[in-house]
Amino acid sequence: MSPSNTCINEDVWTVVWFATFTRLISLVLQAVLNAVIPDHVADAFSPPRSETPLLLDPVIEALFGGLSRWDAEHFLFIAERGYLYEHNFAFFPLFPLILRFLAATVLWPLCGFLTLHGRLLLAVAIGNSILFVLSAVALYRLSHLVLQDRKLALVAVLMYCLTPANVFMIAGYSETLFAALTFAGLWLLETRFTIGACLLLGFATGARANGLVNAGFLLYLSLHLGLACARALSRGAGGFQYHHYVRELIRFVLTGAFYAALVALPFCLFQVYGYQTFCHPTATQVPPVLLNLARDKGYRVADAASPIPRWCQWRIPVLYSYIQDVYWDVGFLRYFQWKQIPNFILALPVATLGFIASYIYVMANPVLCMYLGLGDRGKDRKIHGLCNPRVFVYIVHSSVLLLFGIFCMHVQVLTRFLASSSPVLYWISAHLLFQYEPLLQDEKLFRSDQIQQQKDHKPGFGFMGMWRNNEVVYLLMHWQTCSIYTRCILGYFISYWFLGLALHCNFFPWT
Numbered sequence: 001m002s003p004s005n006t007c008i009n010e011d012v013w014t015v016v017w018f019a020t021f022t023r024l025i026s027l028v029l030q031a032v033l034n035a036v037i038p039d040h041v042a043d044a045f046s047p048p049r050s051e052t053p054l055l056l057d058p059v060i061e062a063l064f065g066g067l068s069r070w071d072a073e074h075f076l077f078i079a080e081r082g083y084l085y086e087h088n089f090a091f092f093p094l095f096p097l098i099l100r101f102l103a104a105t106v107l108w109p110l111c112g113f114l115t116l117h118g119r120l121l122l123a124v125a126i127g128n129s130i131l132f133v134l135s136a137v138a139l140y141r142l143s144h145l146v147l148q149d150r151k152l153a154l155v156a157v158l159m160y161c162l163t164p165a166n167v168f169m170i171a172g173y174s175e176t177l178f179a180a181l182t183f184a185g186l187w188l189l190e191t192r193f194t195i196g197a198c199l200l201l202g203f204a205t206g207a208r209a210n211g212l213v214n215a216g217f218l219l220y221l222s223l224h225l226g227l228a229c230a231r232a233l234s235r236g237a238g239g240f241q242y243h244h245y246v247r248e249l250i251r252f253v254l255t256g257a258f259y260a261a262l263v264a265l266p267f268c269l270f271q272v273y274g275y276q277t278f279c280h281p282t283a284t285q286v287p288p289v290l291l292n293l294a295r296d297k298g299y300r301v302a303d304a305a306s307p308i309p310r311w312c313q314w315r316i317p318v319l320y321s322y323i324q325d326v327y328w329d330v331g332f333l334r335y336f337q338w339k340q341i342p343n344f345i346l347a348l349p350v351a352t353l354g355f356i357a358s359y360i361y362v363m364a365n366p367v368l369c370m371y372l373g374l375g376d377r378g379k380d381r382k383i384h385g386l387c388n389p390r391v392f393v394y395i396v397h398s399s400v401l402l403l404f405g406i407f408c409m410h411v412q413v414l415t416r417f418l419a420s421s422s423p424v425l426y427w428i429s430a431h432l433l434f435q436y437e438p439l440l441q442d443e444k445l446f447r448s449d450q451i452q453q454q455k456d457h458k459p460g461f462g463f464m465g466m467w468r469n470n471e472v473v474y475l476l477m478h479w480q481t482c483s484i485y486t487r488c489i490l491g492y493f494i495s496y497w498f499l500g501l502a503l504h505c506n507f508f509p510w511t
Contacts, residue, residue, distance in 0.1 A: 033501055048289050048290075051116065055113045056114050067172050076096075076120050076121065078093070081290070086299065087299065090328070099127065099172075131176045132179075143157060147388065148388060152384075152386070159433075164349070164511075166500055167504045174207045185199075185204060186423075211267070215260040215263040215264060218260060220393045274320075309322075335411050340411065347414040347415060357395060360387065361395045364387035394423060395424060405418065433471075433489060
């Protein structure tokens with residue numbers, strides 16, 4: 001095995017152990033904080049429990065009850081009951097299906113001790129922890145391939161393990177599943193395994209609606225490869241050949257449309273299912289207690305005797321758009337109100353990092369950006385790190401999500417929206433740490449610290465190996481000597497990481 005492969009394997013083990021460690025700490029902290037801090041009385045979706053608690057249900061509720069707050073109640077309800085209410089269709093089906101599968105298979109031996117709800121809650125804790133570790137490994141592979149800088153890739157993923165959206169990565173939300181599928185799909189796309197990437201990115205769309213935006217990566221790849229092929233054919237023919245570019249343009253349209261259709265297919269099928277459920281309702285058996293909840297709260301259920309919803313008459317009846325508009329009041333500039341200033345402040349750090357990433361990239365590559373990254377990369381000077389040409393499409397993707405989140409969404413959601421969808425947040429954080437932190441710039445100092453730790457502890461894999469090869473832990477241990485930039489970045493990540501656990505798990509509003 002080559003030295004470079006050995007280093008990569010060591011990095012992967014460091015990522016696995018650190019991701020596992022942060023998951024364990026998160027689970028313990030949320031249980032403690034949920035027990036110590038009284039729950040806030042929130043006007044949130046809270047369906048009644050129909051099952052009589054079994055022996056282990058109180059234990060699971062005490063340990064993992066903090067993972068079932070806010071939107072997690074929707075996912076757990078869907079996994080248990082299916083899509084009964086109209087507004088349930090805001091939450092995509094892949095994550096509830098996985099929870100139900102785990103509860104019915106892996107956790108089936110516990111059915112005599114745990115109700116279905118208890119097993120679903122346990123599935124959240126186990127499933128999201130495993131998915132997070134997988135997403136961290138996928139992000140490292142993607143970062144190493146795109147950034148062409150092993151150290152930068154490692155620090156970026158270590159920052160991901162301390163993500164400011166941490167509570168949503170451990171709670172009953174689909175963010176972790178989406179991140180794992182997105183990062184793995186983009187990694188396969190960078191290795192040119194396009195069909196595998198399409199399948200994973202398509203599954204990501206089955207987890208969250210913003211997976212549709214990932215189709216842009218496939219369209220961009222098709223266009224870039226088509227232009228590269230046309231240039232090669234023109235050079236072989238001795239000069240510019242118009243018909244080569246026309247042929248490649250046609251191929252781009254066809255292949256791009258096919259790839260985009262694969263990514264969009266789960267979204268379309270889910271909208272068809274919603275249309276059939278509410279626009280052509282059949283007799284459904286809804287438990288009386290859930291019907292009473294629907295009457296009290298104004299929830300719509302599929303009922304053949306009731307008037308057809310108005311969205312069914314739309315030219316393109318998209319239930320998801322209707323729910324976001326009516327139930328959540330999501331739309332262009334709707335959140336630009338004086339009372340929402342605190343939520344804009346909550347989103348300010350992640351927005352700032354996103355804008356800094358775009359600014360740094362454009363300033364470093366003005367000509368490349370002017371040509372939309374479609375210039376002949378073979379002529380580009382070799383650049384490693386955040387500013388290399390391969391990062392262009394990720395910067396565009398991050399910027400689109402950032403602008404859409406600011407102007408068209410509940411802005412406080414921007415933190416978890418970007419943290420689970422784009423690697424750029426972690427790349428720019430690692431880039432700034434390496435650029436402005438003398439402790440990371442002094443390689444000899446970091447290595448001497450590693451050697452001292454090796455003298456104090458036995459060598460080998462595991463948690464001790466995790467500490468020795470972990471620049472982020474090294475910075476935290478030398479907090480007093482870190483630069484102001486490092487303190488700001490790490491302070492933001494750590495504070496949101498902890499505050500999210502304390503507030504969200506007790507029904508207090510958070511990002």
